[in-house]
Amino acid sequence: MITMSDVFENVMELAKRRGFIWPTSECYGAVAGFIDYGPLGAMMKRRIEDIWRDFYVIREGYYEIECPTIAQEAVFIASGHVAGFADKMCQCPHCKEFLRADHVAEGGGVKNASTMKNQELAAALATCKCLACEEVLGNVEVFGFNLMFKTSIGPDSQRVGYLRPETAQGMFVDFTRLLRFYRDKLPFGAVQIGKSYRNEISPRQGMIRLREFTQAEAEIFVHPDEKNKHPRFHRYADYRMPLLTWGQQQKCEEAVTLSMREAVDKGVIANEYLAYYVALTHEMLVTIGIKPDRLRFRQHLPDERAHYATDCWDAEIHSERFGWVETVGLADRTNYDLNAHAKASGTPMTVFIQYAEPKKVQRRRIIPNMGVLGKQYRNKAKAIFDALAVSTPTADGADVVVDGEKIHIPANLFEVRDEVIDVRGEDIVPHVIEPSYGIDRMCYAVLEQAYDEDTADGEARTVMRFSPKVAPVQVAVFPLMTRDGLDTIADTITRTLHKRGILAEYDDSGAIGRRYRRQDEIGTPFAVTVDYDTKENNTVTLRDRDSMKQVRIAIDKLPETLGALVEGSITFASLE
RNA sequence: GCACCGAUGGUCUAGAGGCAUGACUUAGGCCUUCCAAGCCUAUAGCCCGGGUUCGAUUCCCGGUCGGUGCACCA
Structure with missing residues (x-):
């Protein structure tokens, strides 16, 4: 049997050999942080993405949009990525180690290092010691290392563009269009599946940390006061799973198993919306084949959270x-992102929420005598009107300040009107709940957890135990012998299955056992074999990958039965 | 990016300053009535660049990729 420490080597060797994952552009030498999905890997990834779509687009009703992977600089200035996604670095002149300049400075007793300009920080660093070799740094240069790939748009290279470091910003900058599309009502959501790019300093760990990776993100816009009113919360109210809160992590305690209802009521998870997607994520990961005992939900520690997030949970999958x-x-x-884009772009990103009943509001309006004031103050008149509107007049008149100049407006030049008006609603900036999935990491986890070796008839067998829902090839079709017309029958069956949208692979090469093994190794869940009985009674055998058991089944039942097996609506055991 | 280790057909692997091993896989054929059987045949390889040498896949230097440790991972 395999020892677990071999799993990574074994599974990556298989993935390379059988066409799941390849190093990119191998003939020129691969590049760290980039991978190619081979034929089976790309198929599997697509199936995982489609399951994700089932959950978010079909079930939740959050439509998918597709934005460019390159965006103009303004987008990432507003989002904070241009300034905040860069680390201040310096290089130790003695040991050549690259160091986080602000970390070194703070270690050396320098205050406010993180807010200093590069030159200031360099000066402050002169007396600090290198964290690696402990030599005094002396003269060093501080430079920003931004994790975004920078590029230029157009021929003159004047317009700066960045490859997006997350797909999320696309949904934020399209907010007003999305709001209109969803007919101005909260809650609504938009999702995006696509590539994101981060120029990691030192990517490692195979396909776990990539420079180009696929994200599936949902941005769900909700009324800030209604985060505890998810309209479908009842679906997951009783869904139970282990939760590792930050408090437990600090005390090194075990995860506690709670239902989502309990988690929200006890304040373990901040609100219903988060809890709902925590549960949905659990269900989805289990659907693609992640074992529940290798899955946990961990709350970010307060200092681990991004500056804008109030609560954050990670789904973590255990890898050997x-x-x-x-x-x-x-x-x-x-509302961090919408506020940032509204401010930077000048486009209001608010939703008008109507009150059930219009509110009566007492309001004071100050109405200037435009004719007199306009003539008197000419080009200052507009500023005076504005200042007057927010002033507090006395019986004697009002004092306003315009361009530093104090101006007295006599009371006879304006009228103060107190009135009661109907306010029908208010503009609010929605909050965003964001489930963000790393598709490549899900793919790796599926590969690692599917990998198994067992013994069949005394021989070792390598088998990828994929869920039929993610298996790249769904069914194999074999003629027992390549003669007596068995091959033509098998070929016809294959084509019939194709018409049903089932990915069936015909194979007549070599002994039947070898063909079963070959399909086991790429995780094909089912195999149909045409034998001599087929010619007598139009039945074939249907083999289950995991149990290696077979049942006889009529040819004309195949498309329907296999469709149901792949979809998961029936199990192989129910056919026995 | 630093340090250490590694890189040989598709995969795994032996090896030596001078013809590059073996196994599995794959393809074609023979045989074969359900789980990698057997036989015949074929295809296919020394990571890249420079140096030393008559000659380098082998030794040296640099690079790339991979592994491990450090740093980094908004």
């Missing part, structure tokens, strides 16, 4: 090689 790997991040991003 890498330990607990953050695979999905579920964050309450509040």
Whole structure:
């Protein structure tokens, strides 16, 4: 039997050999942080993405949009990525180690290092010691290392563009269009599946940390006061799973198993929305084949949270090689992003919420005598009107300040009108609940957890135990012998299955046992074999990958039965 | 990015300053009535660049990729 420490090597060897995952552009030498999905890997990834779509697009009703992977600089200035996604670095002149300049400075007793300009920080660093070799740094240069790939748009290279470091910003900058599309009502959501790019300093760990990776993100816009009113919360109210809160992590305690209802009521998870997507994520990961005992939900520690998030949970999948790997991040991003884009772009990103009953509001309006004031103050008149509107007049008149100049407006030049008006609603900035999935990490986890070796008839067998829902090839079709017309029958069956949208692979090469093994190794869940009885009674055998058991089944029942097996609506055991 | 280790057909692997091993896989054929059987045949390889040498896949230097440790991972 395999020892677990071999799993990574074994599974990556298989993935390479059988066409799941390849190093990119191998003939020129691969590049770290980039991978190619081979034919089977790309198929499997697509199936995983389609399951994700089932959950978010079909079930939740959050439509998918597709934005460019390159965006103009303004987008990432507003989002904070241009300034905040860069680390201040310096290089130790003695040991050549690259260091986080602000960390070194703070270690050396320098205050406010993180807010200093590069030159200031360099000066402050002169007396600090290198964290690696402990020599005094002396003269060093501080430079920003931004994790975004920078490029230029157009021929003159004047317009700066960045490859997006997350797909999320696309949904934020399209907010007003999305709001209109959803007919101005909260809650609504938009999702995006696509590539994101981060120029990691030192990517490692195979396909766990990539420079180009696929994200599936949902941005769900909710009324800030209604985060505890998810309209479908009842679906997951009784869904139970282990939760590792930050308090438990600090005390090194075990995860506690709670239902989502309990988690929200006890304040373990901040609100219903987050809890709902925590549970949905659990269900989805189990659907693609992640074992529940290798899955946990961990709350971010307060100092680990992004500055905008109020609560954040990670779905972590346990890898034999890498330990607990953050695979999905579920964050309450509040109104941070919409506020940032509204401010930077000048486009209001608010939703008008109508009150059930119009509110009577007492309001004071100050109405200037435009005719007199306009003539008197000419080009200052507009500023005076504005200042007057917010002033507090006395019986004697009002004092306003315009361009530093104090101006007295006599009371006879304006009228103060107190009135009661109907206010029908208010503009609010929605909060954003964001489940963000790392598709590549999900793919790796599926590969690692599917890998198995067992013994069949005394021989070792390598088998990828994929869920039929993610298996790249869904059924194999074999003629027992390549003669007596068995091959033509098998070929016809294959084509019939194709018409049903089932990915069936015909194979007549070599002994039948070898063909079963070959399909086991790529995780094909079912195999149909045409034998001599087929010619007598139009039945074939249907073999189950995991149990290696077979049942006889009529040819004309095949498309329907296999469709149901692949979809998961029936099990093989129910056919026995 | 630093340090250490590694890189040989598709995969795994032996090896030596001068013809590059073996196994599995794959393809074609023979045989074969359900789980990698057997036989015949074929295809296919020394990571890249420079140096030393008559000659380098082998030794040296640099690079790339991979592994491990450090740093980094908004």
